[in-house]
Amino acid sequence: MRVDSRRSPGQRAGLTRDAVLAAARAVLATDGIQCLTMRKLAERLGVRPNALYSHVTGKTELLDAILDDVLGEVATPAHDGDPRAELRRLMTSVHDVAREHPDLVPHYLAKRGLRGPNGRKLRAATEQLLARASLPPDKASEARRVLAVYAIGFAAFSETPPSGPVGDGAPPMRDSFATGLEWLLAGILGE
Amino acid sequence: MRVDSRRSPGQRAGLTRDAVLAAARAVLATDGIQCLTMRKLAERLGVRPNALYSHVTGKTELLDAILDDVLGEVATPAHDGDPRAELRRLMTSVHDVAREHPDLVPHYLAKRGLRGPNGRKLRAATEQLLARASLPPDKASEARRVLAVYAIGFAAFSETPPSGPVGDGAPPMRDSFATGLEWLLAGILGE
DNA sequence: AGCTTAATTGGACAGCGTACAGTGATGCGC
DNA sequence: GCGCATCACTGTACGCTGTCCAATTAAGCT
Incomplete structure (x- = not known):
């Protein structure tokens, strides 16, 4: 990839813009967001x-674009x-995608909202x-917000649990997510 | 405050360590986390x-300390x-405190966990x-995690909603929080 | 062929967190 | 009360960051 x-x-x-975004995603995947710097990215692309x-207009726009890209990976x-089953699948997919890109979650939470087209x-x-x-429209938007908060917020907590001694009795994160999701769906849709 | x-x-x-923390909290409150820099903080304290x-061993420890301080504001x-009522009050207090210190929420989510004594x-x-x-202990820790994610995660989304045209029909954030919290409590404790 | 437009370099600026060595007041043991 | 070690602070500096400006040149259009 490097052409120096x-x-x-x-x-x-x-x-290309796409090449820049792709390289950025590669850096993000292999080295983490700490290493995603304009200079390192440029170096990887063989460029000043x-x-x-x-x-790209700047680093934040870069991150925004990547974020929306990633959101495109969510299974539609x-x-x-059945709406209930589809909701369960959709929110689980959101959660999984968020967990696959943990570095982006804080940025997503900082921007608060789904601004890009995929979002x-x-x-x-x-x-x-x-x-x-x-659900009536107002109830629906309320419920949507609750679900989004839950799915993404949970992902923020999910990675690298401190995990003191091996297996501290807590169930794995994804199962906890599923449990809470059922609670929410029950509340939203009635049981 | 400035003694130059x-x-x-x-x-x-x-x-004093406490003076540094206090000044940092003041900067955080008035100017936001973007302006909370070691140099600006030093300047405000009339110091290099x-x-x-x-x-303070570094900036991250500073933020950690402030974060734990803030967590101390939660109503115990x-x-x-009644456990259900107390849980409702407690999580609402967590949510309120998080909303009062929005800049700290991303840092909290990035650290993932309550490491300090107050936490x-x-x-x-x-x-x-x-x-x-x-609740049996394993169920309890699962539920605790779900509640924490929900209360803090919701705060991350709560501040400065894009709020396109005035009043877009969505209910205010805090009410949405309460609604979802009831759903979760119903699921956890049975209704 | 000539001209406009856009991509890229070179160099620079301001700001960041932080390390290292020096200095001198403070506080402790006697 | 004296001597000494400790510690808080300054001066300076390093490497890093995101981003801007001007100069250069290739590509595309007429």
Whole structure:
């Protein structure tokens, strides 16, 4: 991936916004968010740091874009399944995706909201499922918020539990997530 | 607060760890976490930045200490009340405190866990309430985790909602929190 | 072919957290 | 009360960060 052929000013490296995003995601996956720095990213792309700013307005926009990309990995619900089952699958998928990209969760929580297109799609899909479960719109948006908070918030706590001595009696995180999710669904949809 | 009298090396400024923490909390409250920098903090205390390192091992420890301080603001539950009501009050207090210190929430979520003494106290209190509601220990720790995730996670989403046009029909955040909390308590304690 | 546009470099700036060595007041043992 | 070790603080500096500006040149359009 690294192309460190020296270039004089004016020479092009053939960068793309997508290439930058892909490289950033690679760094994120292998080295963590601490190492995702403009300079390291540029070095990996064989480019001076400033070059990135031709394809990205800044670091936060970069992170926003990656975040929305990742949100696209969430499994979209079927249009005809049982709403309760689909909601369960959808929120579990959200939770799983969040856990696969732990470094992004704090950034997501800091930005508070699903601003990108994939995020909006996700929000719409959730609300549609709640509507199909015949919740009135205001109840639906309330429930959607509760579910989103729960799914993402849980992911924030899930990684690297301190895990003192081996197996401190607590059930694995994902099972705890499923338990709480059932409670919430019961409250939202009635049992 | 600012004492910018020049000092030559060797002269003392009479700093205390508590003074540093207090000043940090003040900066946090008035200017936000972006402005909470070692240098700005030192300036406010009329001191060179390095001086802080005599009372604090680094910035992250500083934040940890503040975080645990803040956790001390949570209202501790009564020892004899109805467990369900006490749990409701306790988690609402956690949520309120988290909302009052929004900048700390991401740091809390990044650290994942209640490491300081106040945090441990909080955890113990919650688990005790759950035990008094006659949950077996493993169920109790699972439920505690679910509740903590919910209360803190919700706070992460609560501040400055994008709030497009005035009043977009969604109920206020705190009410949504209460609604979801009832759902969870119903699931945990049975209804 | 000429001209505009956009990608890239070189260099720089301000800011960050923090380490190291020196200095001198403070507090403790006698 | 004296001597000495400790510790809080300054001065300086290092390496790192995100980002801006001007100069350079390739690519694309007419």
